[in-house]
Amino acid sequence: MEFSELIKVSKVEDVVLYRPFVAPVKGTLCISSHHLLFSSGTEGTMELWLLIRNIDAVEKRLMASSGTITLKCKDFKILQLDITGMEECLNIASSIEALLSQNSLDMMYPFFFRPTYMNMLEGWDQYSPERELAMLADHTDAFRISYINKDFAVCFSYPSVLIVPKSIDDEVLKKSAKFRQGGRFPYLSYYHKKNGKMIFRSSQPLIGPNVRRCKEDEGLLGTIVGSDERAYVLDTRSSQSIQQAKVMGGGTESTSNYRNWKRLQKALERGRILQESLIKLVEACNDQSHNMDRWLSKLENSKWLSHVQSILNAACMVAQCVEREEASVLVHGSEGTDTTLQVTSLAQVILDPDCRTLMGFQSLIEREWLQAGHPFQARCTRSAYSHAKLKQEAPTFLLFLDCCWQLMRQFPCSLEFNEQLLITLFEQAYASSFGTFLANNEKERFNNNVKEKTHSLWSWINSQSEHKRYINPFYSRNLFTIWPSIQPQSLQLWQGLFFRWNSLTQHKNEVWNAINNIINCEFWHSHKDKERHDLHLSLNTTEEQLSK
């Protein structure tokens, strides 16, 4: 099927575009295979390119001789097009809908995006297990590289190259994989250099109603911790969910079979409940009524902030085990691809200053989300405006980003990147010109030659022109764990994201720009380095004191 067959009308004149906070503009609308292009014919031409993949819902309202199309985007933006001619209007709407229904991976825009200024090879090695192992080698020689998953046969959602404990041979891993849902055997997520404790992640063990055992799985976890050490399994499900999982063949580690491993539980919501929470929240944010009680009650009712709080709480629990109790932790829920990753990745941002740098955070996303097999395609097909029946959609990743924003707010000097990076990652996960967030796991990306045929988002973010947009001017490396307050009063709705089509945010941006301009002025850089250093030092000291 050629795209051109789907496009019933490729160009319409005299369309009026309504966007938030700017005056309506009259111009020409063009539809291409992957974009809507609106351009005003007037002087000082205004052009708007909209990736069709970014459209979450198309709503049309027809009058006798005209029509209105409302485009609700996955990034929460709402555009309105007033079109002369009912038929034109219908043709535009159905063209967009037809293009949106094309879900074949290799027809996605990243496979067609060919910027001349970028090199397609760059950015795809943002994280490599070999390099990670080399870095680990400064602290421990307990790990090795394994290629058992090179054809994705042991675990379809794990990458092909893996870091595994040296003391465990590939046969044990294979057996353990067979005993874990989707083959996700316990895998190293994080090594805490300060005390050698580790975070592992996996899927649930398939113990089922008859309490099946797997000596190799037990042995694997037994080898990870010394015989006199204590360790924890954090299950991210409720007791009821675990009971239901048992009936279906799943379950959780029994403390009698996994000695030294104590069980912790922190029930996190997932899937449909999170998606509905997002839908309710965005609906509340767009509510035009001026009723304060109604807004606060809708905000409460969406439960969004409760989810943020719960995830932060679980991540703190893991960080506490590692840092304060000096114990290793295994985290899992059912499949180990959603709540598990929220918790393990957030715990690393809390614990590890390396994850709080611009590059380190990208590596974290690459390692703990992309290579770890979070099914981005399934989760991000639809966003908050879709009326479609929910399938596998869930704002799992967005919630993680929101938690990072809360950390950023509470520790404004401790993260090298700023809010804009988090917003960009959210947007890119839902609709992108880059291949990074395509498909559901490494296997699918490999089979579709994503690395060979698309550009990497990281290459773009790290390019000279983009990179500086994401830098926090107040950053000062903080070697300590940043323990967030998870009191409800300490958590806030992420206005910069959820209200960013709002004038308010524009004013805030002005201040942000002012700060950046001041700090980045060359003069300052060349003459003030010492004072700036001292300033950061003193800030850092305070944070250290407070984080103790």
Next chain:
Amino acid sequence: MEFSELIKVSKVEDVVLYRPFVAPVKGTLCISSHHLLFSSGTEGTMELWLLIRNIDAVEKRLMASSGTITLKCKDFKILQLDITGMEECLNIASSIEALLSQNSLDMMYPFFFRPTYMNMLEGWDQYSPERELAMLADHTDAFRISYINKDFAVCFSYPSVLIVPKSIDDEVLKKSAKFRQGGRFPYLSYYHKKNGKMIFRSSQPLIGPNVRRCKEDEGLLGTIVGSDERAYVLDTRSSQSIQQAKVMGGGTESTSNYRNWKRLQKALERGRILQESLIKLVEACNDQSHNMDRWLSKLENSKWLSHVQSILNAACMVAQCVEREEASVLVHGSEGTDTTLQVTSLAQVILDPDCRTLMGFQSLIEREWLQAGHPFQARCTRSAYSHAKLKQEAPTFLLFLDCCWQLMRQFPCSLEFNEQLLITLFEQAYASSFGTFLANNEKERFNNNVKEKTHSLWSWINSQSEHKRYINPFYSRNLFTIWPSIQPQSLQLWQGLFFRWNSLTQHKNEVWNAINNIINCEFWHSHKDKERHDLHLSLNTTEEQLSK
């Protein structure tokens, strides 16, 4: 009665002081006539001076041989003292309570505060009607000074020197005063230089159930507006309240008797309802439960943000009449000393760039709150922790400050002062070393020689050392009206005030300090003035565009 008779114990050793976010300290507690002084005996002595007037509630818990006193302060801070010896504990508590019960004005601390580095004469002329008239003279010659209230006989809550329309003679004012509750005849609050429209404020007319009339009052309002002009009376009460007021002898202007004056209504809450709202809000902020739903529901239930929204809404309504409809407005409720002042003063911050400077804002407080007769003493005797039966307490002024903070958040470059000034004003209104906020009106302050015997807060705020603490580094004079968004999503709880005994705020302060240090560095000042100017200019332009 001598203070010393009230103090049963003046010094206690081995007291342990608990403050928010710092480790407990052991030391000595001393009680003087107006202060609690805690000092640790250790090296690097830590001293805490607490104005006894700042204490809102004293709670004691006694054990066999010791006791705990919790001091809940009017500025929302909570301190705890662990004391060895039950009797010592009881003595301290009863001494504090006895000192707190001293409510005679001339026994207040401002009458004893004698800093050597300050001049008692300074700061008391922050606002003078004569100077105001001189400034008005550049734009209009329609006003004159009147001394009819020189002995406060015409209106006890108006100042002795008044600016009145030239075309109205003193006899008319006297008659109008007799027709208005408490003698508060329509008085010039603001002259909008752009179009010559004005805001007046008054108390309700005493029309009563029989619709009494006063030709002079009607004439006064008739003279203010031309015969072909339209003007508005904004009543800040609900229709029901107005009906009740009529029965009691009050009421509102009838449109038949006050031609050209159209009636507007915007019901604002006052008195006990506001005080209870503050109590509920502060209780919610201190809630230690980790339940997000509970917090959001308590926040909603306190209605605080609804009150903020309503006041902003009413102020925007007045500003709109003046700026967009080019009509003068008279604002009143019943007494004209509470909601009236919230609305008229906030409308001026919205409309007038002069009120958005550090000095201009002080003049506004002096003119529209202090000289306008807001009964600070009655309203601020108790704060959010008092268990005492509520009398006349109400956070009227705090709500105004909160509205200013919302403006500051939405227009971060348009106000010359920062959040710290608003917090300081709140604290000083409730407990102060200065005489500025003492008593309920100019008459009481005059009778008690406040200007002669106490220091002015303004003198302190404008002193070289203090002044810079209140400056917004991003300020850039914005000549336009700043129209705030009053959508509930645009309003936020003032964390910097209500959570300031919270570590969160401390981190934010670090960033604020960093910004200030960067901007204030001498080098920057001397070399970067031009660029800084350009930057501000571009910021300003954006704000102007947005505020249009």
